Amino acid sequence: MNMTRPHPPLVPGRIRVDLQQVADLVPNGARVLDAGCGDGTLLAYLGTYKQVDGRGLELSMARVRAAVSQGLSVIQGNLENDLKDYPAGAFDYVILSQTLQATHRPRAVLEDMLRVGRRAIVSFPNFGHWRVRMSIMFGGRMPMTHTLADTWYDTPNIHLCTIKDFVDLCRSMGVKIEAGYALDGQGVPRRFSALAPQANLFGEQAIFVLSRVGV
């Protein structure tokens, strides 16, 4: 069968830098669920350049329409309810990009991701970054940075955490951290791992690759 992809090829490097980091972690031909896929930018990229079998889940109906209109397989739904539908091990990778901190029950979401997928890729803004700490310590106000761009009363983020918090959660859940990357505000990787001692202070965001123990 001709495996021509449905969407026009993107110019390499034209997706957001942080999405590019996530994309680089996905092997060719993987089965991928992008939970919170937006208009499908990452899925389209993965389809074109990594030949993945990609699916998306997105809350906003307008973004779902945009994604399906370019030939992607996306359903409208709420990841906190709808991840439960999928059978265990349905995907090689479940991706959650910059959304964990906006969920009501992040721990339950992580559990579902690692049930549905053999591996999970999670990215989030690091609340332990020095600018965040300075903002509260010296400014006395909730931080607003590249990765935390909304005012406290507008932000969708309700469960912000630091890299250390996240690592602690993974350990308490018995989740294996396969890799961790610290990124700057634009999503460019820093020279140190997210597990390095300085990451919690100097990484503005982090990406983790997780798996269930025993996989």
Add this chain to the structure above:
Amino acid sequence: MSLEPPTAVRPQPPAPGPVLGPRLTLPQPLLLQSGVALPSVTIAYQTYGTLNEAASNCVLLCHALTGDQFVAGTHPVTGRPGWWDDLVGPGRMIDTNRFFVVCTNVLGGCMGSTGPKELNPDTGRPWGLTFPVITIRDMVQAQAKLMDHLGVKQVFCVAGGSMGAMQVLEWAHRFPERVFCALPIAGSYRHSAQNIAFHEVGRQAIMADPDWCHGAYLDEDKIPKRGLAVARMAAHITYLSETALHRKFGRRLQGREALTYGFDADFQVESYLRHQGLTFVDRFDANSYLYITRAMDYFDLAAENGGVLAKAFDKTPVRFCLISFSSDWLFPTSESRAIAHALNAVAANVSFVEIDSDKGHDAFLLDEPEFHQTAQGFIDGAAAIRGLPRRSV
């Protein structure tokens, strides 16, 4: 109401040949879901475009309750455009330059396929109520026989709205290896209690018409026009939304300045419904209406699979795109969402989109650019994966 009394004209069985298009008569009886073997089944159909050498570019369109095989072009009986004329043609969403489009008149219908108004070969008289009850599965089995006849092993895309969506789901369930992608629009995996209730109102209206003659009206040279018109009027309300009705008619009066204090059609909405009823009886058979509504009522893919809809699609290779409309209260979004959840449970390849529209259930037949854009994206995406040529822009 001011419906015309029935005229005593013996209805002619539709002439085969050019008027109603090609027909296939099956060499073997069709074994129905009810267990009855229906002899000499004829399927009337239309095709548009050309089947490619690999027979991989067939799009099967499934019509709704009162639709027929004339999906595009001018309808030979009504003189009006086909039900998806906007979407089917050269360069359109379902591009006849790329696809071989097939649409059948469903089994039980009245536009040339075997149905209650056709002649029972054993008696030489119209079937009437001696016609066996048929189901959505039976309609699909008949379509599958036509596909065999046309040399199509796998249909590229099966698409349809409302009852058409039921046929699409039945195709994907029954013949997963014969469907590359499925596009059920404004549909459901089962007819709800409310929908069965509305159908029962329509059927009772037909059966309450003395001209129905216990179903033998063709033998009596009569047509239950009033009953069928009332059935159509009641059903038509369910195809619209309150908003659409209000926008279209409000409480405006029809051709008069003041209320008449009588039961003429004072309001535009009354006049409109009466017109809908009257024009319907000219093109539709009352007994067909009974049989086809029954087929919809009986449809329940979950019940057939132990009450678990997901089992109907276990390990399905079919790519699905479910589309619903926000103001459709006959086949509401929750029905499509339930199908999406069932397909997720078997990790099927599924898209699900609700289109914002205030036009109610009928939106799938109307000019809804977001719907067309979404469906186009799905079809083009699937066509590229199937290795079919791109749409010429």
